[in-house]
Amino acid sequence: MLKYTSIMSIEHIRPREIINLGQPDTLLINVPATFQQGIIPDDEEPPFGMLRIAVASEEYGYKPALLDAHRGKLTPSEIDDVLYGLKPKSVGINPTSVNVPEAQEIAELCAHHGIPLILGGVHATLDPFTALKEDFPMALAVVKGKGEKAILHILDDIKNGQRTEKRGVYYQNAETSRRDFADYYPLDELPLIDQSRWVENPLIGGTVGINGQNVELIEISLYETAGCPFQCTYCATPALVGRNDGYKTYYRPNMDRILASTKLAVELGANAIHFIDDMAFVNPGHFRKFADGVEKLKLQNQLYWRGMTRASIIADKCSDEDLSILAQSGCWRIAMGVESGDEQILRRIKKGITTHQVREAVSKLRAVGIPQVKAFFIMGFPEETLEQMETTRKFIMELKQLGLTDISIFQFKPYPGTEEWQHLQQTNPEVLENLYYIRHGGSTNIVNRKIAKDASLPDDLKIAAVPSKIVREMVVKTLEEFYGH
Incomplete structure (x- = not known):
């Protein structure tokens, strides 16, 4: 890590x-x-x-x-x-x-x-x-x-x-x-962002293991797109971009713009880029154009990068040749939002992927030489059972055997603007009154100001079919099992 x-x-x-x-x-x-x-x-x-x-x-x-x-x-x-x-x-x-x-x-x-x-x-x-x-x-x-x-x-x-x-x-x-x-x-009309002017400490250094070697990275973050083309129920992006009001939900600049940002990042001293977009590359053509651009900039074997995509794109749209080009362009980690190993939960949250696609994506990425593959998961969705969480835990361990190298697991928390928030308003509104991390109130609301930031939900709060404490214990158990603690 x-x-x-x-x-x-x-x-x-x-x-x-x-x-x-x-x-x-x-x-x-x-x-x-x-x-x-x-x-x-x-x-x-x-x-x-x-x-x-x-x-x-x-x-x-x-x-x-x-x-x-x-x-x-x-x-x-x-x-x-x-x-x-x-x-x-x-x-x-x-x-x-x-x-x-x-x-x-x-x-x-x-x-x-x-x-x-x-x-x-x-x-x-x-x-x-x-x-x-x-x-x-x-x-x-x-x-x-x-x-x-x-x-x-x-x-x-x-x-x-x-x-x-x-x-x-x-x-x-x-x-x-x-x-x-x-x-x-x-986005194509915005001036390039020179982070050396606007950001304190834009370059972050560290060592990462890539193909058995320790590589010194000097990394900069880039964010090139806006919005998201998908509609997951736990995410506020659909509301933030006005999906329900008929607005376009996803914007992406042309590849020349992304490559210009990449070139500027290298000029600032970076040898690695973290694309923090949910979806910087949404099809194999984007991977190919980026790889071609890296070659034209004479950055092959000099630039490392990581980013996120969808399991369905890797599994169904990318050939082995496409993914080999991805590896050759300097990609050292691909992350994917998986969220659950239970098919019913995946359909409920409108994730738009299947567990089969996730298995295929992890296997294909590792087979073509992507050194690290990461997946994000969430446990404790509304009404989710302990058995469904156990299914996710077992799925994660299966993915580890297929080559998954890293995971993050979050306990579900509802946020305003999401479908899940609206669902709880209708089915379990009292739960929303006990969310310490949602703190509204006028500027003189002293009670709100004194509420401590609590990373955990109250132990007895039931958003899922089991109390929050049980969900949290399952998250910890899964992380410890994956990393061998």
Whole structure:
């Protein structure tokens, strides 16, 4: 397993240094998952949504700045220092369902300094009016959907001292009947993101075992697509991209764009790339074009990369020749979301794969020389039985024999905007009242602020057919058996 350490060390910018940088038109703040120190892991990927907004607004003529308070593990007082020193003309934040109180603290700091606040991201998109009216009444506007074009409209309005209607932009006086999403900014038209300008420590170093040898990797994360073409019931992406409202759900740039990002990453000093997209490559043609591009860039045998795809694509669409080309292009790990080894559960969650396809995918990938194959699983879906979880455990052990090298297993947790959340609202609503990780509430809700971040569900909570404690024990048992502890 790859253990990462930071390659670069950049001093945190202190307020006295920020003052000399000039006043930005907007400061984009990546909200921390928590202000509890020691909980946020090192080396998480950068906030690519904000990076896209930053380069789009700069291309348009505005001056953006980005403060990654999450990866930087900043405290409220440190964020306040930045606001005081930088004096941005506006601030954009991106709360999710789990860090609303942290975002509210930042919002209060902005209000104290008289800085207009723009709200975007998951929380704003799933329920813009609750976000605007209840959780962040001090906010100037909320963006529903992608923010690259919406931010340009809002910054124009701030500059001109007006509030004009625009798709996906919701001011405080917006009609509550609206459901429109922000206009899409074509990915091919976005400027390339130079992470050396926007990201502290973009290069992560570590050693990984590849074909029996320890290889030193200097890795950078890339995110090239938007959305997802599938409709898994536990995932909020369909709601975030407006599937039910008729919007296109998946965007992918052309291969020249992806290769240009790859070339820039190498120029920054990386010899490895982690494509963090759910689906960076969706058919064999994409694999072939990427491999051809790597060869034309003269990066063969110099570049390593990893990414995710679907078991059905590997099993049904890729020939052995296609997969051999994949290995030759430097791919050292392919990960797949499998979720369950029970066919009934796979159908229920609309995964669109079968256990047969998963077996085929793992076997084919290892046979052509992909050094590592990883799979993600979830246990404890609503009404899932202990027997079905046991089926998944046995399936995982079978896949290990076929060549699966790594797994991650998560205990199911419902999130707003997903089909599973809606299902529980209808069938088991009291369960949703006991989810400590979902913390809404007004900015003065002291009770919510004092609730500790709990990585586990309450022991006696029954989302599945058995209590949460039993699900968690099955997760631990399976991990220990797979890794031989």
